[in-house]
Amino acid sequence: MKVTYWSDFACPYCYVGETRLHKAIESLGLADDVEVEMKAFELYPDAPREVQGTTLDRFARKYRLTRAAARQRIDSISAMGRAEGIDFNYATTRNTNMFDAHRLTKLAHEQGNTRFEELCFHAYFVDNEVMSDHAVLRRLAKQAGLPEADVERVLSSDEYADAVRADEREAHSMGVNAVPFFVVDGKYTISGAQPIEEMTRVLTNARDAALAEDTTEGGACGPEGCAI
């Protein structure tokens, strides 16, 4: 089985959603049977590389709230993350550009490494790292076990820029305008950080369909012919 999902490191619900997805997969005993691929969807593609402030600053400004009111709003999101066991510090995240983190995620994916993306989420939401900082990215890449030479090559070039943009065009062309957005086996979708029960339900459906000889209810044709 395969789960493709569009996501951004700047998106708190993406971290929550990814965590729930993995819990749902584990609870079904499907950890070895499901390949999970993250695709890029930058919420703020134009964000500068220099940190402009924290999410608390941004919320207060954007919604014209007192800092106390802004914090309350943000904390309701952090609480969702904490409920999943993540030491979520959303208010103090340092807003910046995520493009290079996405490019390195492509490198990681090519090497079958999903650890890097998890470390990125953790670095941003728990440790409030500056994710556009190459020193930070180098450290996370090393921790994830990505070969240093590859990482340097990517960071000193625009390698994988096209792949990141292609993910975003793909989402746009399907009308996806919010993340996380999950596609399971190219047939089922999960929109947003749904509860684990809902994710489990969708994964179970997909597993059962994959086990059945005819995986579609409606008539469909594949390279091997049409189901009649």
Add this chain to the structure above:
Amino acid sequence: MKVTYWSDFACPYCYVGETRLHKAIESLGLADDVEVEMKAFELYPDAPREVQGTTLDRFARKYRLTRAAARQRIDSISAMGRAEGIDFNYATTRNTNMFDAHRLTKLAHEQGNTRFEELCFHAYFVDNEVMSDHAVLRRLAKQAGLPEADVERVLSSDEYADAVRADEREAHSMGVNAVPFFVVDGKYTISGAQPIEEMTRVLTNARDAALAEDTTEGGACGPEGCAI
């Protein structure tokens, strides 16, 4: 609202599915509110440009059936099309390469023209035209109202080849391996030529979600911020 769907002119269920989709859209009075975009998914990308035989020939050979048994199988598919009011002649379709028809569909789409793809389906399944034949494609393009100069430019070059291949990569990367496959508003999917009632149900869900202030059940973030 937007419906994106992967499809091939060689796919009988795609023609049936597209017809049902349009009926479902009309029955809901949504004809002016839904943009439908076809994406390419060639079932037989390696099919030669010269016709090798009919679908009846192919079925008899592939499934080692007598021609009578092959015809019976095929007729059950044709019957689905006929039930939708299409004068379906699947048995006598002339198998060939659909790449250029897909490239011209891209040109049509750029011009906001969806008539061309409908004429292609009709030409193949009802009139049993040879869809790789440029004379046939020119005629259909003219009938659809595509500018002659544009059509000639596309047919005498490899224009839109990348766009067709990109559609197919996109489907592949999501694990879509059978068509038709519909994505509604980037959130809901319809796999195969589902009954009109099912399509109506999904479109209704999508419409209601589009009307609701918060379009997602799970938490999600978009460029404008995160739904809390």
